Amino acid sequence: MxxxxxxxxxxxxxxxxxxxxxxxxxxxxxxxxxxxxxxxxxxxxxxxxxxxxxxxxxxxxxxxxxxxxxxxxxxxxxxxxxxxxxxxxxxxxxxxxxxxxxxxxxxxxxxxxxxxxxxxxxxxxxxxxxxxxxxxxxxxxxxxxxxxxxxxxxxxxxxxxxxxxxxxxxxxxxxxxxxxxxxxxxxxxxxxxxxxxxxxLNREDPNDVILKSSVASTVQRILKGLGFYNGDVHGNWDEATEEAFKAWAGLENFENKIRNDDKIWGSVYRYLINEARRRGLLIND
CATH class of the missing domain: 3.60.20.10 (Aminohydrolase, N-terminal nucleophile (Ntn) domain)
Known part of the structure; x- marks a missing residue:
């Protein structure tokens, strides 16, 4: 102790x-x-x-x-x-x-x-x-x-x-x-x-972040495959993409890790990528 x-x-x-x-x-x-x-x-x-x-x-x-x-x-x-x-x-x-x-x-x-x-x-x-x-x-x-x-x-x-x-x-x-x-x-x-x-736990390396704009297409493609996103894969992180991402994060118990800015925690993004691979979704990451 x-x-x-x-x-x-x-x-x-x-x-x-x-x-x-x-x-x-x-x-x-x-x-x-x-x-x-x-x-x-x-x-x-x-x-x-x-x-x-x-x-x-x-x-x-x-x-x-x-x-x-x-x-x-x-x-x-x-x-x-x-x-x-x-x-x-x-x-x-x-x-x-x-x-x-x-x-x-x-x-x-x-x-x-x-x-x-x-x-x-x-x-x-x-x-x-x-x-x-x-x-x-x-x-x-x-x-x-x-x-x-x-x-x-x-x-x-x-x-x-x-x-x-x-x-x-x-x-x-x-x-x-x-x-x-x-x-x-x-x-x-x-x-x-x-x-x-x-x-x-919120103790990520503050430098371990990814710009949403840089991965928008990948996230849209994955969330579409997982059934969270219904829009086009256009590569812009818009409101529909944000809502889909938050819905996925909440279902995966990551509500503690949602950021209200233009970035995603690297740990959460890597989890999303691994989940897509586990589900057999074809992505280019």
Whole structure:
């Protein structure tokens, strides 16, 4: 779990069904909590309330654990939006169990193949450039490559919150993906994220744009073949072409990527081209 001062998030993998339903809890502008080993999700709710009241992560975790009679069986990590982090590994957690706390993050695990899992995760998180979601995914992949859960693989999840960073700016859910049962859950989680990113995240390279006027004929031909455009293929991006393009984009769940100017995102245009090829439409692109 980690924060960059804007986003808060958690990435997790385990030999456990639907680990994303149990371990991660977070609140935008407040922090994130991961409760595992013999997880107690109630700790997450309590700790988040304590963080919101102004306590730091150490005090919030200590206060919550004092109310848990089985705390020696727990493993809990906490990070606040302010960047402070802490973690706790109970004495009865199954070996190998441990944690690493760094600036703005905490890495923890139990029933691991060894301490190298945590060390690789921490190193990956610290060295990866990009947004918090990229750092969390790299850390999770590094831990998986280092051996991860010594019982094997089953599920993985990632949750990242950003104020108004979700769908159309109407939620705080920037990324929320789960792989509940899969032979290679971390790889599958990354595959799902690539779809989520393409469809929902507005973080394209600002230079990766294409002038509508330069591809009007191609887009008209494709949209005509797909049944969205009924006009002539004349090469002018007119109102009918714009409406047809928006209708296609909405059906493909790209409403988050529609631009109200003279350009198309390169990622969306490439998707349209690939969709035309997949459908067997003859185009000159």
């Amino acid at each position: 980690a924060t960059d001062g804007i986003d808060v998030g958690i990435a997790v993998a385990s030999k456990f069904i639907a680990v994303g339903a149990i371990v991660p809890q977070a609140q935008a502008k407040v922090g994130a909590v991961a409760s595992q080993c013999y997880a107690n999700p109630r700790l997450g709710s309590l700790i988040l309330k304590l963080l919101e009241s102004g306590l730091n992560t150490n005090d919030a975790l200590s206060k919550a654990l004092n109310e848990d009679s089985d705390k020696e069986e727990r493993q809990v990590g906490v990070v606040s939006i302010r960047g402070d982090a802490t973690a706790y590994t109970g004495s009865k957690c199954s070996e190998y169990a441990g944690h690493i706390v760094g600036s703005g993050y905490a890495v923890q695990g139990n029933i691991l193949t060894g301490p190298g899992v945590l060390e690789r995760m921490a190193r990956a998180f610290e060295t990866k450039r990009g947004e918090l979601v990229d750092k969390l995914l790299d850390a999770l992949s590094a831990g998986d490559a280092a051996g991860g859960d010594k019982r094997g693989r089953q599920s993985a999840a990632i949750l990242v919150l950003r104020p108004s960073g979700g769908y159309l700016g109407l939620t705080d859910t920037y990324v929320d993906l789960r792989v509940d049962d899969h032979p290679d859950p971390v790889a599958e989680l990354r595959r799902l994220f690539s779809i989520w990113e393409l469809t929902l």
